[in-house]
Amino acid sequence: MGDMSFEEQQDFARQVADLNKYGQALNRCESVDEVVSLTLEAMSLLFEFSYSTFVEVRDDDLRVVHSTNPNLVQGEPPSDLARRAQEAGETLVEQGADAAVTADSDVTGALAVPARMGDEVTAVLVTRSQTVEEFGDEYVRPMEILATHAATAISNIRSRERLERAHRDLERRKEMIEMYDRLLRHDLGNDLQVIAGFADVVAGQVDGQTEEYAGKIQRAAESAADLIQRVGDLVSTLESQDNPEPQDLATVLGDTVRDVRANYGSLTVDFEPSAFEYQVYGGDLLDSVFTNIMSNAAVHNEGEVHMRVAPVETSSDEITVCFDDDGNGISPDLRENIFEMGVKGQESSGTGFGLGFVRALTESYGGRVSVAESDAGGAEFRVTLERV
Secondary structure (H helix, E strand, C coil): CCCCCHHHCHHHHHHHHHHHHHHHHHHCCCCHHHHHHHHHHHHHHHHCCCEEEEEEEECCEEEEEEECCCCCCCCCCCCHHHHHHHHHCCCEEEEHHHHCCCCCCCCCEEEEEEEEECCEEEEEEEEEECCCCCCCHHHHHHHHHHHHHHHHHHHHHHHHHHHHHHHHHHHHHHHHHHHHHHHHHHHHHHHHHHHHHHHHHHHCCCCHHHHHHHHHHHHHHHHHHHHHHHHHHHHHHHHCCCCCEEEEHHHHHHHHHHHHHHHCCCEEEEECHHHHCCEEEECCCHHHHHHHHHHHHHHCCCCCEEEEEEEEEECCCEEEEEEEECCCCCCHHHHCCCCCCCCCCCCCCCCCCHHHHHHHHHHHCCCEEEEEECCCCCEEEEEEEEEC
16 A cells, blocks of 8 residues: 555545546536535535635636635635746645744645636635645645636636627627617618609709709719618628527638638738637628638738738637738728728728628627737737637
């Protein structure tokens, strides 16, 4: 028995079995609060530690969710030990006076274990003991297993919450879309048809400058009616969007890059499919988001344009796809409003709806889009999507 590693000993095997039961229970939790309660229960029953603390991590902000340590307050930042364990991404142990939260504490040892999903730390489990001075493998290994179960449960809950928010946002957008559709297409559209019709009649009964003015009124009304029809078509497209579902990012991007390369000989695209082996939430028109951005580089620039498509920011929750080119770029005064419907550059011959369509679709999937100047002086679009 003395030659056996700790993992081979019977006590460890029993603990692993108990921890796996807790892991199954954690995966059935519906909220982070349930995960916290169950994790602290496991820490108390399986290890009999004096004080147990659950620290949640969101966007590098650490907060105590619950603690049996009277010196730590819910909602407040945790001790320095938890922060250091989160930053290092590894288990940390402290002994003696360094392990205590306050100078007059009788704590003899402390253990902080980060709960990780991939490279991201979602929580930190901290325990302090009044009897244990040195935390060996008999404590560290089971705690790391428990932390892994907690991290998986939290990640799943956050994914469900993001998807539910995206669903709610999509429903609200559909309600607004229906209202605008009725207002634009039916009310204003009908009035513009009447104006164009009367202007045509007037133009046929007058001459000279009055005929010219009547013709301008008719053309302006017809142009506005055509614009409303375009908006109506866009509205119908957005309204018919289904709820976001898991999509293979590499496949969607790969198909889009292939089509854009075939359609625009002036545009060269650097793209490595293996860098995008992720599942993201999106609808059937996710490819249209990418197509609009990539084709803009070819359409709104003269001569050869080079584009790079690459992931620039990834976490367990999101991935950001960067599209940067060496074209003419977008003027700073236009960038702020470029994603508004109908906004376009002075020299653009388009409708101004392409990038508005991009934002509307991306946000309906629970994501976001932005634009800046690329390192080469062109445009740099970033599309952030929720990961599955």
